[in-house]
Amino acid sequence: xxxxxxxxxxxxxxxxxxxxxxxxxxxxxxxxxxxxxxxxxxxxxxxxxxxxxxxxxxxxxxxxxxxxxxxxxxxxxxxxxxxxxxxxxxxxxxxxxxxxxxxxxxxxxxxxxxxxxxxxxxxxxxxxxxxxxxxxxxxxxxxxxxxxxxxxxxxxxxxxxxxxxxxxxxxxxxxxxxxxxxxxxxxxxxxxxxxxxxxxxxxxxxxxxxxxxxxxxxxxxxxxxxxxxxxxxxxxxxxxxxxxxxxxxxxxxxxxxxxxxxxxxxxxxxxxxxxxxxxxxxxxxxxxx
Amino acid sequence: xxxxxxxxxxxxxxxxxxxxxxxxxxxxxxxxxxxxxxxxxxxxxxxxxxxxxxxxxxxxxxxxxxxxxxxxxxxxxxxxxxxxxxxxxxxxxxxxxxxxxxxxxxxxxxxxxxxxxxxxxxxxxxxxxxxxxxxxxxxxxxxxxxxxxxxxxxxxxxxxxxxxxxxxxxxxxxxxxxxxxxxxxxxxxxxxxxxxxxxxxxxxxxxxxxxxxxxxxxxxxxxxxxxxxxxxxxxxxxxxxxxxxxxxxxxxxxxxxxxxxxxxxxxxxxxxxxxxxxxxxxxxxxxxx
Numbered sequence: 001x002x003x004x005x006x007x008x009x010x011x012x013x014x015x016x017x018x019x020x021x022x023x024x025x026x027x028x029x030x031x032x033x034x035x036x037x038x039x040x041x042x043x044x045x046x047x048x049x050x051x052x053x054x055x056x057x058x059x060x061x062x063x064x065x066x067x068x069x070x071x072x073x074x075x076x077x078x079x080x081x082x083x084x085x086x087x088x089x090x091x092x093x094x095x096x097x098x099x100x101x102x103x104x105x106x107x108x109x110x111x112x113x114x115x116x117x118x119x120x121x122x123x124x125x126x127x128x129x130x131x132x133x134x135x136x137x138x139x140x141x142x143x144x145x146x147x148x149x150x151x152x153x154x155x156x157x158x159x160x161x162x163x164x165x166x167x168x169x170x171x172x173x174x175x176x177x178x179x180x181x182x183x184x185x186x187x188x189x190x191x192x193x194x195x196x197x198x199x200x201x202x203x204x205x206x207x208x209x210x211x212x213x214x215x216x217x218x219x220x221x222x223x224x225x226x227x228x229x230x231x232x233x234x235x236x237x238x239x240x241x242x243x244x245x246x247x248x249x250x251x252x253x254x255x256x257x258x259x260x261x262x263x264x265x266x267x268x269x270x271x272x273x274x275x276x277x278x279x280x281x282x283x284x285x286x287x288x289x
Numbered sequence: 290x291x292x293x294x295x296x297x298x299x300x301x302x303x304x305x306x307x308x309x310x311x312x313x314x315x316x317x318x319x320x321x322x323x324x325x326x327x328x329x330x331x332x333x334x335x336x337x338x339x340x341x342x343x344x345x346x347x348x349x350x351x352x353x354x355x356x357x358x359x360x361x362x363x364x365x366x367x368x369x370x371x372x373x374x375x376x377x378x379x380x381x382x383x384x385x386x387x388x389x390x391x392x393x394x395x396x397x398x399x400x401x402x403x404x405x406x407x408x409x410x411x412x413x414x415x416x417x418x419x420x421x422x423x424x425x426x427x428x429x430x431x432x433x434x435x436x437x438x439x440x441x442x443x444x445x446x447x448x449x450x451x452x453x454x455x456x457x458x459x460x461x462x463x464x465x466x467x468x469x470x471x472x473x474x475x476x477x478x479x480x481x482x483x484x485x486x487x488x489x490x491x492x493x494x495x496x497x498x499x500x501x502x503x504x505x506x507x508x509x510x511x512x513x514x515x516x517x518x519x520x521x522x523x524x525x526x527x528x529x530x531x532x533x534x535x536x537x538x539x540x541x542x543x544x545x546x547x548x549x550x551x552x553x554x555x556x557x558x559x560x561x562x563x564x565x566x567x568x569x570x571x572x573x574x575x576x577x578x
Contacts, residue, residue: 004371004536005375009375009533013367016493017493017494018494021492021494031328031332035327037368037369039324040369043317045373047373047374050373054361057360058358060350061360069343071343072343078322078325079298079326080329082298083295083326083330084329084335087295087329087333203310203314204305204314204315204318205308205310206307241291244293248292251291
């Protein structure tokens with residue numbers, strides 16, 4: 001169309017899409033372009049503002065590398081990553097939550113009851129529960145991947161002082177769908193705020209903190225893969241997670257205890273516990289695939 | 290908000306914006322986040338599609354450098370750049386159009402009637418007209434910047450075989466608001482399609498061609514700066530400009546002529562013209578600032 005106006009440019013874009021365009025892609029582009037065109041029209045976006053937005057994207061490209069993806073971070077702090085989680089969550093399962101950029105493959109296998117704390121400094125926490133179907137039936141042989149921050153708020157792949165795969169494990173549920181491990185209490189931490197995302201956070205008076213959390217990926221044959229995180233009920237950032245990851249159903253209580261005799265016998269460090277520790281119960285519910 | 294749902298996350302984002310947030314920025318972010326959240330909800334965007342989109346942005350960052358900005362190119366082929374031009378265009382002036390990435394500062398001054406063709410291969414074109422107010426009054430001393438492609442479809446800063454500032458000039462209008470120069474007919478060219486933008490174009494059956502054009506920036510004290518391009522009426526890509534830059538009012542006719550005696554006396558190459566050449570008349574109308 002040679003005489004494109006602000007009222008016709010969206011349709012002009014759509015006429016450009018060839019017949020060979022995949023139908024889903026056509027749908028996504030139609031919606032996307034309508035929304036960004038409406039955004040420009042409703043805001044009467046100036047050239048200066050448009051240049052500033054493109055400059056933020058350019059800078060995001062400059063600061064990104066295989067270890068740090070500033071585009072994912074933009075998606076996170078705008079609530080986009082969490083919204084994608086939510087529209088894809090199963091209504092009858094445990095809610096999913098942000099995968100984040102710190103998951104790595106190849107964590108060591110740990111038996112049910114195994115210890116992930118090792119030499120790490122921090123409060124001892126015993127975390128356990130079951131993997132269940134939506135009807136409450138236990139799922140045997142479900143695989144659980146677990147990863148978390150050390151006491152300094154860093155993941156092992158952010159911190160050369162930690163051993164490889166520190167505070168990372170894979171576990172397979174037992175015949176009654178049970179998992180159990182000991183670890184340390186994870187620390188709250190900040191998302192990186194020294195790049196263009198930080199520029200946005202600072203300009204809008206936002207802090208970069210996330211509440212502390214344990215990451216889980218739970219998989220079992222015949223069920224939808226669950227990527228989620230669980231948060232302690234007393235974390236100061238629960239109501240202000242920089243990346244909108246908290247859901248009421250993902251909050252667990254750290255119960256302070258001092259008597260190890262109440263703990264299951266297959267907990268590897270049961271005999272080494274003295275003084276105070278925390279116990280957390282959390283069941284995962286998987287939706288049918 | 291700890292219990293964020295897909296119905297509350299947009300408001301949750303807004304509650305995060307601190308009091309110190311600039312009002313215009315708050316307005317832009319409110320509109321932007323509403324639109325991208327609605328996009329995700331309306332399309333039920335999958336994790337795989339979300340990852341693919343972020344991967345395109347990551348790749349755009351990788352291929353961008355000070356000479357090539359893939360984010361600007363995304364904005365161009367989605368019609369966003371042109372829409373920003375249109376919402377900022379003055380209704381009583383010549384329409385603006387895409388600046389593009391090939392403008393550079395410091396082009397040599399050329400007197401009215403000067404030659405920009407020099408040793409370039411191509412059809413000779415004599416371009417002239419006036420810079421006018423919205424009431425049709427000539428503007429003396431307006432500055433016009435001109436740049437265009439050589440016969441091979443490349444700008445001087447894309448092509449080491451061209452002399453510096455080849456086919457670029459600045460000109461100041463005379464007492465009757467007139468500008469006049471000789472040049473070659475610019476060639477159509479393609480936007481770069483070897484990166485993620487190309488991936489999008491190919492997936493949607495779109496070609497990367499732009500119709501040939503002359504770029505102009507026209508400035509005068511007391512008037513709004515005009516950034517625009519003008520297109521020949523017989524260009525094959527007028528109706529399918531990859532970046533949506535064509536407006537009916539920006540199309541000019543290349544009139545074939547063979548008699549140089551009809552040309553103004555201050556045209557520097559008037560005496561050297563023989564055989565066929567083209568004449569183009571185009572007036573620019575500036576809006577009051």
